[in-house]
Amino acid sequence: MESLVNLLLRDSALFQGLGYGLTAALVMFVCGFIVVNFFGLMAGVYIFLERKVAGWTNSRRGPNRVGPYGLIQFVADGVKLLLKEDVIPDQADRPFFRFAPYPVLLGTVLSFVVAPFGPKLIIGDLNLGLFYLLATGSFTVIGLIMAGWASHNKWSLLGGMRSAAQIVSYEIPNALAFLLVVLTAGTMSVQGIIGAQAGGIGRWFVFSSPFAFAAFFIYFISAVAEINRIPFDIPEAESELVSGYNVEYSAMRFAMFFAAEFGNIYVVSAAAVTCFLGGWQVPLTGGPEDLAGLGRAVGQFLAWPVLQVALLIGALACFFLTWRAGRGFALDLKRKLPRFTDRLVRVNSELGLLALLFGGTGLILALHWPLRPYLAGIYAFLFVYLVPFLVFFIKAMAVSFVILWWRWTLPRLRVDQLMGVAWKYLIPIGFFCLLGQAVWLILFRSPGTAG
């Protein structure tokens, strides 16, 4: 973001007139707005995905009524939560009850400051990036304790206390894994860590040494415990504490806890991807120059006139197919080939949607016609910034899929077993890995490649 501010100040007279402070404030506001919206969108995506993954694990489909394939389900959930009555228990501690969701939400949203989206797409590349992530993770605890206490409910209190103990205990293996990464990369800055993993999948930190491999799992387990997900679900266990610390919350306050939990899934997956799985480094390319070259090539290819015409015809054909699929039977095959159409009717809606997708893409690509001379430049720009973002996003989604999947597969650990895992297993193994990694780096790292 700082580079963006400087860019604007240098190139545009309008912003020069406003001065540094105001420009910076404006850019901060816009970037912050975009990122907070991204957080909200990710929370919604996870709400939807969680129910879909739950369905698939249980041999059923998950929500598919609200929009096409249930995609608008999270909007429905959000609207429901907005419209619910806000109940505050009579004997609850009102100021704390009202205030408690905010630290929890803040803890999640503040972590997005150092969430890297691409080579220069980050709000603030703090040189204490990883340390800041740890700090905002701890910020949640005070909100949880407040929520547990202020609800005036012994089960909430139990849940809040347990949650505090759990989060605080699991911060230690979390920090140990991060320390290992900082040791390997030589910097705490998030973009620096990603930069140190450039050059293909072999340079990812998770493969850099067996100690780092173990540290990845240590980090993953302690991260799942930090965000109170199964198997470390005791603070909000559904069958044991009836939703624990947030049982007395309804409507929008509950929505904040809810959104914070799901946003945390993204933060934790993003952190795992950043530290261990290469961040936004695109696996087969070297760096921005390769990507720019690729982009230019793609742009030149797409500017080819014959391709444009072919795409337009293809798009029209796809829309025709969608229309026919929408009308019930693709290409009127039911009459002509009755043996095949059973399967075809079942696959109709998917066929229609797929045809729509292809048609839409074809149309957009065909509409590049007037932009033909500029396409190389545009695509170079897009490839340098968009492809790393997509790569990061796909990696983070893969990691979060595992987190979502575990919820429906693993049983819950009892609270003493949970604490036992942290203190008796993860911390000793974490220290051992840290030491091992230091020794490994001394033995095997040649002096020139320190990040």
Add this chain to the structure above:
Amino acid sequence: MARFLDYFEPRLRQFNRLISRNKIFKERLWGLAVISPELAVNYALVGPNLRASGIDWDLRRDEPYSVYPELNFEVPVGRPECGVVGDCYNRYWLRIREMEQSARLVRQCLEKMPEGPYWNKSKKKLKPPAGEVYVRTEAPRGELGFYLISRGEERPYRLKIRTGSFSAMSIVGKMASGLMVADMVALISSLDVIAPEIDR
């Protein structure tokens, strides 16, 4: 039915692999709330709860009724390899084994079922002869006993239904002392206490 069994048995093995050997699951259930055989008999536990404590008693084999004498099945009993005899893991494991045996029984019934009518045309209002009777069968939760006193009319003088959940509920209070809150869930579920069934 046969198709369902073909679908069911591999699924049972699959879920067994997923859950029964899961370390977390075993940690939660192994050695928890051990009910010794004497305690089980004193609290009148029946069915899987009784068998998991090591007592080999199954009404289908020991007091057979209906078509059970012709059917071939094993009665699983609590074993020390699967947790302490009488603990939650043994009760869980026993029920899984009983599922397998049920599938076996159903297959045998399918093969042996004779042709002919399957609808029992009985009168809507029965008038049993005067007297009292206690009939028990082996239901999933244990011995399901019906004690009926009749005076020869349409309505019974007394009907008492005795269920396995009733005795299982009574032992929960005794077993629960010293357990953690999370263990209560494991205890009550492993005893298979179904609230509506306690007092029919």
